[in-house]
Amino acid sequence: MADTLRPRDAKDVEAAVQSALAAAKTVEIVGHGSKRVIGRPAQTDLSLDLSGLSGVTLYEPEELVLSAKAGTPLAEIEALLAANGQQLAFEPMDYAVILGGHAGRGSIGGALAANISGPRRIKAGAARDHFLGLNAVSGRGESFKSGGRVVKNVTGYDLCKLMAGSWGTLGAMTDVTIKVLPRPETEQTLLIRGLEPAQAIAAMSNAMGSPCDVSGAAHLPADIAARLPAQEIAGGAVTALRLEGFSPSVAARKHVLEALMKPFGELATADEARSRGLWTAIRDVAPFAVHPSTLSPREGEPPLWRISTAPSHGAELTATIARSAPTQMFYDWAGGLIWLTIEAAADAGAALIHRAVRTLGGHATLIRAPTSVRATIDVFAPQDPALAALTKRVKESFDPQGVLNPGRMWAGV
Amino acid sequence: MSVAMPAPDEAVLARRERIVAALRAIVPGEGVIAAEREMRPYEADGLTAYRQLPMVVVLPDTTAQVSRVLAFCHAEGIKVVPRGAGTSLSGGALPLADGVLLGMAKFNRIREIDFANRIAVVEPGVTNLAVTEAVEHAGFYYAPDPSSQIACTIGGNVAENSGGVHCLKYGMTTNNLLGCELVLMTGEIVRVGGKHLDSGGYDLLGIITGSEGLLGVVTEISVRILKKPDGARAVLVGFASSEDAGECVSKIIGAGIIPAGMEMMDRPAIRAAEEFVHAGYPLDVEALLIVEVDGPPAEVDHLIACVEAIARSCRAVTCRASNSEQERLLFWAGRKAAFPAVGRISPDYYCMDGTIPRARLPQVLKRMRELSESYGLAVANVFHAGDGNLHPLILYDANKPGELERTEKFGADILKLCVEVGGVLTGEHGVGVEKRDLMPAMFSEADLKQQQRLKCAFDDKGLLNPGKVFPTLHRCAELGRMHVHAGRVAFPDIPRF
Numbered sequence: 079m080a081d082t083l084r085p086r087d088a089k090d091v092e093a094a095v096q097s098a099l100a101a102a103k104t105v106e107i108v109g110h111g112s113k114r115v116i117g118r119p120a121q122t123d124l125s126l127d128l129s130g131l132s133g134v135t136l137y138e139p140e141e142l143v144l145s146a147k148a149g150t151p152l153a154e155i156e157a158l159l160a161a162n163g164q165q166l167a168f169e170p171m172d173y174a175v176i177l178g179g180h181a182g183r184g185s186i187g188g189a190l191a192a193n194i195s196g197p198r199r200i201k202a203g204a205a206r207d208h209f210l211g212l213n214a215v216s217g218r219g220e221s222f223k224s225g226g227r228v229v230k231n232v233t234g235y236d237l238c239k240l241m242a243g244s245w246g247t248l249g250a251m252t253d254v255t256i257k258v259l260p261r262p263e264t265e266q267t268l269l270i271r272g273l274e275p276a277q278a279i280a281a282m283s284n285a286m287g288s289p290c291d292v293s294g295a296a297h298l299p300a301d302i303a304a305r306l307p308a309q310e311i312a313g314g315a316v317t318a319l320r321l322e323g324f325s326p327s328v329a330a331r332k333h334v335l336e337a338l339m340k341p342f343g344e345l346a347t348a349d350e351a352r353s354r355g356l357w358t359a360i361r362d363v364a365p366f367a368v369h370p371s372t373l374s375p376r377e378g379e380p381p382l383w384r385i386s387t388a389p390s391h392g393a394e395l396t397a398t399i400a401r402s403a404p405t406q407m408f409y410d411w412a413g414g415l416i417w418l419t420i421e422a423a424a425d426a427g428a429a430l431i432h433r434a435v436r437t438l439g440g441h442a443t444l445i446r447a448p449t450s451v452r453a454t455i456d457v458f459a460p461q462d463p464a465l466a467a468l469t470k471r472v473k474e475s476f477d478p479q480g481v482l483n484p485g486r487m488w489a490g491v
Numbered sequence: 492m493s494v495a496m497p498a499p500d501e502a503v504l505a506r507r508e509r510i511v512a513a514l515r516a517i518v519p520g521e522g523v524i525a526a527e528r529e530m531r532p533y534e535a536d537g538l539t540a541y542r543q544l545p546m547v548v549v550l551p552d553t554t555a556q557v558s559r560v561l562a563f564c565h566a567e568g569i570k571v572v573p574r575g576a577g578t579s580l581s582g583g584a585l586p587l588a589d590g591v592l593l594g595m596a597k598f599n600r601i602r603e604i605d606f607a608n609r610i611a612v613v614e615p616g617v618t619n620l621a622v623t624e625a626v627e628h629a630g631f632y633y634a635p636d637p638s639s640q641i642a643c644t645i646g647g648n649v650a651e652n653s654g655g656v657h658c659l660k661y662g663m664t665t666n667n668l669l670g671c672e673l674v675l676m677t678g679e680i681v682r683v684g685g686k687h688l689d690s691g692g693y694d695l696l697g698i699i700t701g702s703e704g705l706l707g708v709v710t711e712i713s714v715r716i717l718k719k720p721d722g723a724r725a726v727l728v729g730f731a732s733s734e735d736a737g738e739c740v741s742k743i744i745g746a747g748i749i750p751a752g753m754e755m756m757d758r759p760a761i762r763a764a765e766e767f768v769h770a771g772y773p774l775d776v777e778a779l780l781i782v783e784v785d786g787p788p789a790e791v792d793h794l795i796a797c798v799e800a801i802a803r804s805c806r807a808v809t810c811r812a813s814n815s816e817q818e819r820l821l822f823w824a825g826r827k828a829a830f831p832a833v834g835r836i837s838p839d840y841y842c843m844d845g846t847i848p849r850a851r852l853p854q855v856l857k858r859m860r861e862l863s864e865s866y867g868l869a870v871a872n873v874f875h876a877g878d879g880n881l882h883p884l885i886l887y888d889a890n891k892p893g894e895l896e897r898t899e900k901f902g903a904d905i906l907k908l909c910v911e912v913g914g915v916l917t918g919e920h921g922v923g924v925e926k927r928d929l930m931p932a933m934f935s936e937a938d939l940k941q942q943q944r945l946k947c948a949f950d951d952k953g954l955l956n957p958g959k960v961f962p963t964l965h966r967c968a969e970l971g972r973m974h975v976h977a978g979r980v981a982f983p984d985i986p987r988f
Contacts, residue, residue, distance in 0.1 A: 083985050083986070084985065084986045085985050085986075086985070086986070090985045093985060094985055099973075130986075138848065138850070139744075139745060140741035140742075140744050140745050140849070140850070141848050141849055141850065141879070142744065143848075163747055193689060193694070195689070199688060199689075200688070203662070203666055204688070204689055206689070206694055206697060207662065207665075207666050216941060218973060220937050220941070221937065222935075222937050222938045222941040223934070223935075223938050224938065224942075226846075226913075226914065226915040226933075227848065227913055228846040228847065228848060228878070228879050228913070228914050228915055228918075229659070229846075229878045229879070230654060230658065230659075230663070230846050230875070230878040230879065230880045230918040230919065231846055231915040231917070231918060232651065232652045232654075232663075232701045232917050232918065232919055232920075232921055232922075233915045233916045233917050233922060233926075233930075233933060234922065234930065234933075234934060234938075234939075234942055234960065235698055235701070235702055235942045235945060235946075236652070236665065236697055236698060236700065236701050236702075237698070237941075237942070237945070238697075239665065239694045239696075239697025239698055239700070240693055240694055240695075240697060240698045240945070242694055242697070243689070243690060243692075243693065243694050244693055244694075248693075259749065260744070260747035260748070260749060261747070262747075263747065283607050283608075286609060286718075287606060287607075287609060287631075287718055288718060289630070289718045289719065289720055289721050289786075289787070291720075291786065323786075323790065324747075324790060324793055324794070326789045326790060326792075326793045327786060327787060327789055327790030327793065329789070330787045330788070330789035330790065331787055331790075334787070386687040386688055386689055386691075387686075387687045388605075388608045388610075388685070388686035388687055389607070389608050390605075390607040390608050391686075411688065414608075414687060414688055415688070439685045439686055439687060440685065440686075440687040441687065441690070441691025441692075442691070443691065458691055458692060459691040459692075461691075461692060462682075464675075464679050464680065464681045465681050465682070465683070465692070465695075468675070468681055468695070468948065468949070469692055469693055469695075471947075471948035471949075472693055472695070472945065472948045473693075474948070475941075475944040475945050475947060475948040476941070476944070476945075478971065478973060479973070487692065488692075
């Protein structure tokens with residue numbers, strides 16, 4: 079077990095990385111550890127536990143900004159925002175549902191480092207789109223900052239974007255500033271029953287191309303829909319379209335959307351409470367939940383992939399994969415995000431899935447698989463040589479000695 | 492105006508004829524311009540106070556040509572300045588005397604429109620407005636709308652991460668892109684993203700966007716297109732003080748409303764605009780707010796009523812909602828013409844672009860009035876009120892000796908003030924050469940060096956658009972050097988478990 083350091087402040091983080099550099103040791107960066115099992119397995123000499131860097135340092139609801147230390151619990155931030163009628167519009171998912179562990183864990187730094195998002199991605203963006211400023215310690219052991227505390231800023235390179243989704247391989251974030259937004263007054267979900275994936279994607283595409291301002295579009299095939307609590311879905315495949323906003327607007331848009339969707343199939347409505355429950359389940363990938371008592375994924379859980387593609391390619395992509403191996407899947411983002419479990423070959427289906435994605439465009443990430451599998455396959459989509467070389471140079475520009483989360487995304491990065 | 496640019500490389504200038512011939516071999520015909528008279532149109536961008544003739548202008552037509560031009564320049568150690576339509580307000584496309592000016596105007600094709608996935612694939616020389624024009628027959632549009640949208644190109648928008656009056660609700664350029672093809676200084680071609688959302692690796696698209704042409708040359712861009720809202724209405728509200736106007740903006744956002752646009756003007760800007768376009772603006776107010784909401788009629792009418800109620804509660808002196816599309820456009824006509832309107836009342840004006848936390852607006856305006864008096868230069872303010880992006884317009888006369896220099900000093904003081912109150916140097920115009928030397932007001936040496944190390948990952952010889960953004964140039968080898976202090980006590984007193 080690697081030695082764990084618990085810095086109390088940004089200065090401690092800087093000292094820790096400097097000392098690791100001096101001793102030629104590698105460092106795993108951990109917030110709450112809620113996504114620790116994603117990526118290639120870490121084999122580092124030390125763990126840097128940032129959960130001690132906690133607390134909201136600035137919150138100005140009317141400026142739409144919030145600053146916090148990187149280890150601040152997401153749950154604490156979400157509760158504070160909710161009390162002020164606001165929210166994180168990128169709708170961060172709770173990974174405990176599919177990875178095990180205690181519900182509601184996860185830090186703001188971790189959410190940003192993994193660039194997480196939810197069903198509202200198609201309308202409101204991912205964590206990257208709400209990341210305004212940061213302080214971090216590079217793999218050189220130097221503190222640096224980027225961005226600011228205002229929502230509109232083009233001063234210097236936008237390092238927030240680069241740090242979002244870098245999985246701690248470029249720097250250890252110590253302080254972050256994010257954009258926050260008003261929480262919609264209400265929501266309703268229009269349900270279409272009994273569609274095949276290709277029809278469902280056509281319906282979702284039609285809805286997204288309407289002026290109805292749909293903020294969530296998902297399709298659950300019958301076997302997946304059956305796994306959700308019965309009061310939300312009553313048998314058969316279901317396609318869900320969420321409308322959020324001020325109540326007169328939601329009512330008006332629902333009227334228009336119903337007329338548009340009528341030709342596709344039988345319609346139903348989920349009211350506010352049921353709609354919230356449904357989208358929380360979709361956000362957290364509840365159909366592929368581990369057993370609630372599980373604190374970490376067991377060897378027996380089927381490998382779970384997250385695939386991002388062009389919405390219109392969703393059905394073809396999953397059909398291609400399903401021809402070669404038994405799979406279960408559902409679609410979010412109007413068909414652009416596919417959550418898929420595969421009855422595992424030794425490689426968790428990596429070769430098959432990466433090949434299919436390369437042909438149709440997009441990228442696939444293995445979110446859940448035993449350590450032994452993650453150690454031997456491409457957890458993140460393999461890159462072509464020019465992009466891989468550029469990625470490596472970017473890594474070296476922040477972390478020339480490769481001390482921070484080495485190999486978590488790709489070997490040598 | 493003068494600004495120190497990297498010293499021209501005499502060895503490169505001495506080889507000029509050979510270089511021009513080599514470039515002509517890559518880009519045939521009229522694609523290489525070497526005659527001084529024909530290069531004149533390229534000597535400046537929208538920041539016309541800075542002028543410099545390039546060594547040669549190259550107008551490639553294909554990605555392969557861009558790749559070969561860059562590879563040649565990389566091998567020969569020749570600097571390259573990329574240029575879109577040349578509308579930059581920060582001198583981002585200012586040429587270098589010993590550099591190739593790489594004009595991307597011939598990349599003006601729309602390659603694909605994919606309504607099913609709501610994407611347009613375009614070349615960088617396509618104008619911002621042309622993207623909307625190509626998709627509006629199907630009721631779609633491209634959301635970022637910088638005020639130069641008739642002329643400015645998508646490639647330039649990517650370089651500058653352009654915004655517009657609607658970016659509070661719909662995001663800046665960076666929030667509306669899906670992928671690009673990028674040519675590195677070595678000539679290598681890299682594809683980033685595609686038709687899908689988010690990247691499988693580092694968000695290189697996010698870092699290229701807003702990099703001001705220092706990291707690579709974009710040759711294709713996939714942008715998201717959105718369905719046009721059913722309709723829009725605007726409210727025109729006058730206030731007796733900027734404090735009241737600021738309070739109104741805060742209360743609107745506090746009520747959970749994110750308007751499609753929310754613009755503020757101060758008294759001098761209101762007066763100039765009204766005299767120019769006769770939009771019906773009240774002339775007896777200190778601050779004027781235009782609040783626009785869009786969506787289905789039920790939503791728009793509901794929100795207009797909310798905004799009017801909030802405005803009244805904030806002591807609005809006048810409050811008028813648009814009742815027709817014509818009236819809505821008239822409300823905007825004044826605001827959109829604010830810059831030329833100011834141009835009418837002053838021989839010259841200098842447009843600044845800082846962002847501040849909105850609550851500090853009254854304080855910033857007060858300090859600006861004091862500066863205005865001490866410099867003896869008038870200033871008019873237009874303000875993207877929703878996001879705190881302030882555009883002070885300093886009125887001056889370039890023909891009066893010393894006035895331009897005073898204007899520059901005044902402008903720098905304003906931007907430093909923005910940083911002082913918690914804001915930033917530039918909200919949407921970019922750093923370029925204009926704000927380059929102010930970067931240390933916002934960033935430490937370590938911050939700037941880390942940014943430059945990232946540049947080295949893309950451009951190891953520092954040949955792409957040098958002299959922009961960073962006040963001090965460092966060689967990549969120097970930036971890469973590490974000073975590891977061996978033998979230091981490990982983790983002196985960090986709690987360990």
